[in-house]
Amino acid sequence: MQDHPLRCLAVRVLKDVEGEIDNIEFEAFMNDVAGRHMWISTTDWLFVEPPLEADGFETLPVVLPQNMAVKAVLADLTNLEPRILTDHQVTPAEGRKWRWVAFQIAPNPQGQGYFPWERIDA
Structure with missing residues (x-):
């Protein structure tokens, strides 16, 4: 397991017909622009505040290698x-x-967890 420089993206979400975040669409979008198993996200901004640049849009944080x-x-x-x-x-x-x-999501014996991109060849 190696550490890569990481970036956190603020990605605007789209809603489904019930007004909920369309997680299927979100995953498809991220897989399209970044690649499968190349990103990780949470449902809330847990570690920092949502960026002011979101300008009223609902966003989710997505972390991936730089x-x-x-x-x-x-x-x-x-x-x-x-x-x-x-x-x-x-x-x-x-x-x-x-x-x-x-x-x-993916615990390892060291108690840290694997990022999805660290498990591609595992």
């Missing part, structure tokens, strides 16, 4: 209405908190 974040942002630029509203460098403290999120 190189994949660049790919995602560039892919999203082709959309008429971009979904990635802002991003920031993940601090070491924030990265440890995201490891905790990863542990909830």
Whole structure:
């Protein structure tokens, strides 16, 4: 397991017919712009406040390796209405908190958790 520089994207969500976050669409969008197993998200902004740049849109935080974040942002630029509203460098403290999120999904024996992109070849 190795640490990559991480970025946190603020991704605008779309709602389903019942007014809930359309998680299927969200996953499809992220897989399209970043790649399957190349990102992790939570349902709330747990570690930082939602960015002011979201300008009233509901967003979810998405963490991914820096190189994949660049790919995602560039892919999203082709959309008429971009979904990635802002991003920031993940601090070491924030990265440890995201490891905790990863542990909830994919625990490892060291008690930290694997990010999805660390388990591609596992």
